[in-house]
Amino acid sequence: MIKLVYVWFALKIILCGCQSDQRRNGFKKARTDYKVSKIGRLPAIVDESSGLARNEKSGSFWTHNDSGGKPELYEVDKEGNLLSTRSVTEARNVDWEDLAQSSDGTLYIGDMGNNNNARRNLTIYTLPPDGSPTSTITFNYADQKDFPPAREKLNFDCEAFFYHNDYLYLFSKNRSKPAQTVKLYALPASPGNYTIAAQDSVLISTQVTSADINPSGTTFALLTYGKILLFGVSHGIINFKNPQDCIKIGKMQSEAIIFLNDNDLMITNEQQKMYLIRPK
Secondary structure, three states: OHHHHHHHHHHHHHHOOOHHHHHHHOOEEOOOOEEEEEEEEOOOOOOOEEEEEEEOOOOEEEEEEOOOOOOEEEEEOOOOOEEEEEEOOOOOOOOEEEEEEOOOOOEEEEEOOOOOOOOOOEEEEEEOOOOOOOEEEEEEEOOOOOOOOOHHHOOOOEEEEEEEOOEEEEEEOOOOOOOOEEEEEEEEOOOEEEEEOOOEEEEOOOOEEEEEEOOOOOEEEEEEOOEEEEEEOEOOEOOOOOEEEEEEOOOOOEEEEEEOOOOOEEEEEOOOEEEEEEEO
16 A cells, blocks of 8 residues: 555656646746756755755754654755764754755754644754754644634645745645645744734645755745745745746755855755755
């Protein structure tokens, strides 16, 4: 049975294309040809990589496992070699789903996975670069009234976020059917307890699993099962109004993405593989 589910999931990702996004949202087939290359393999201890951030001091990367993993960050190089392990002793890993990073090197760990849409303890851990104690941001969704909501309203899971101009931008992973609306939320990147309301939404034909914004703040990327969607950023405003490229990748259960520069991307999947996505 498990093997059949795996085959079904793999087939679904392979068949996942950009046509619906082109039709609904004005995406173009990638205006630039992109090459997707395998560049490394993560160590055995990272068996469910679900977030990526850069270690600015060394040029390496931080990653972590998702639900059930230890409250640890793993430092790896571009080939996936394990360089160090950092325990986050003040945190729990209920369901870590993504990493974000501010320009000063502060890391944000998104413990906000919510598969059943029933959690009330959604948390983002803040790790200052100077080694100061970890602080917490907690939040709830203004539009969630039931825990869990009805099956057709299962849109309060979040596995994707990034930092931009003192805010954290969160993107929902819609688990309801047939609706495919991805909601965008904004949250102050400072300790506190917040109620957040959706700021924008877009129809996307597959689930969003990670997000990042490029260093110049001109483009953000949403990683999904099977493809990457790129949106332009105008005047520093994050929304879905400027769809750019749709890049088909089809690399299994991909759940972490990071911009290496303004154009090149790296992703990891839960099969421990690392890929570079680069314009040809």
